[in-house]
Amino acid sequence: MFAALPAAAQNVTAQFQTWLQNDLWPAARARGISQQTFNAAFNGVSPNLKLPDLVTPGQTAEPPRVQHQAEFGAPGNYFAENTVAGVSSGGRSRVARLQQPLDAIERRFGVPAGILVAIWGRESGFGGANIPHNAFEVLGTKAFMARRKDMFREEVLAALEMVQRGHVSVSAMKSSWAGALGQPQFLPTSYLKYAYDADGDGRADIWDSQVDTLASIANYLAAHGWVKGRDWGFEVTVPDSVSCALEGPDRGKRISEWASMGITRVSGRPFPDHEARQEGYLLMPAGRSGPAFIVTPNFYVLKEYNESDLYALFVGHAADRIAYGDRRFASSWGSVDKLYRSDIAAMQRGLERQGYDVGGADGLPGFRTRRSIGDWQAKNGRAPTCFPDAGLVRSLG
Known part of the structure; x- marks a missing residue:
């Protein structure tokens, strides 16, 4: 829409520059950002009107017609076997190569190696993904005109703090289209809170240090409540007598109670004793048109990393395959209607x-x-x- 309206685009650019000087700069200065840092960050930056989920200044935000994030598309599409197998096979090789630091990270934070490596693989292809965007262009544009601009305002201020504190240079601030940084794809506020210097060189380096990347992911999950010693969940069979409407983290029961209702593991094995005594939750991400699960609180910790059932399920499933071998879901993903x-x-x-x-x-x-x-x-x-x-x-x- 914006590309077809060059005059309107020029007007948005002018408004963006005014916003930078009259709104964002005073807020940045109050946070201890120097004029030099601010100018360096936004030198030559104009709003990127090709980014998704933008709202023209003065217009009301509405849910977009098309969803750009794969996490919120048709459930089965998210689990393409080549993608899952790539993360699991690549994860196994990296667990073998990084076993010693991963063991130390698990002792420190309580998060299993498979979970950490699965997130690393999903987020950035173990650091190999191309992350091309100018983070200040992305975050600035979204802080000015995204549907969630208040959130992105905090993120762009945090990005300026990262540069001001010497964590990273302006030129190294490359991000995804959503503003996420480095190998773990942290937003700037997450970097400031959870980035961890595991190799002891004095800098939490999520761009070039694999060990710092893995420890930072572990620190994030531990801070959000990861329960040491518990699994993330189990694929199950749900009989017709159990309503799919019992799903959700606010409708938990002891896992032994779910079992007494007729829910069984697809493997045929009983739930582990230490899990059966604790609370679990029904998860049916495609309703009756796909696999079903009993998940633990750790599943919802994974959702703190990315607020998507499918993302958390991908990570848990890939972690299982890293640890135990490449076994696909027992149930298939059924077809669902294509809806905007x-x-x-x-x-x-x-x-x-x-x-x-x-x-x-x-x-x-x-x-x-x-x-x-x-x-x-x-x-x-x-x-x-x-x-x-x-x-x-x-x-x-």
Whole structure:
């Protein structure tokens, strides 16, 4: 849209420069950022209007029609075997090569090596991914005109702090299109809180140090509540007698209770004794159209790294394959209707009008939306699937 309106784009650029000087610079100065650092960071920077999820100044933010992040697309697409196998096979070789530092990191933070390496592989291809964008261009643009601009305002100020404190040079501040940095793909606020100097050279280097990268990921997870000694979860079979609408971290039961309801591990083995005594949660990321899981609190710690059920599931699954060998999910991902994010948002608003808590009409079918669908389907005489489809959009949109 912006590319077709060069005059409008020029106007946005002028507004951006005014915002930099009259709004962002005073906030940066109050945080101890020097004029020299600020000028170096934004020298030659203009808003990148090709970035997704932008809102024209003066307009109201609405859920975008198309979802750009793979984590929120059709569930089965996220688990392409070549992608999972690449992370798991690459992870095994790196665990073997880095066994000593990984053991030390696990002793320090309590997070297993497989989890750390799976995140590393997913985020940056073990440091091999091309991360091409000027971080100040991305973060500045998003702080000025993204749907979540308040969040990105904090991130761009944190990025300036990173440079001001000497952690990194302006020229090295390269990011993803979402503003994430380095091999663990930390946002700047996460770098300032959780980046960890594991090799003892005096600098937490998430760009060139593999050990610092892995320790920083572990520090992040530990700080967000990783429970040492617990698994992340188990693939299970859920009988029809157990409603898919029981999903969610606020509907936990002892894992032994789930087992007493007829939920079994796909491996045929019983749940480990130490897990059976503790709380677990039903997870059905594609409703009845895909694999089901009983997950532990550690699954939701993984979601703190990336707020996506599919991301956390990918990491847990890849970590299992790194540790135990390449075994795919026992259940397959069924086909789901191709829906725009705006379609799902309309359906969510329809559910909200009927009193359901969908977790916000954002166009993303999280667990509150999935179980609301299941409850609505059961109430209306339909077989609960707990996942959006075109018929639901027509009925509720």
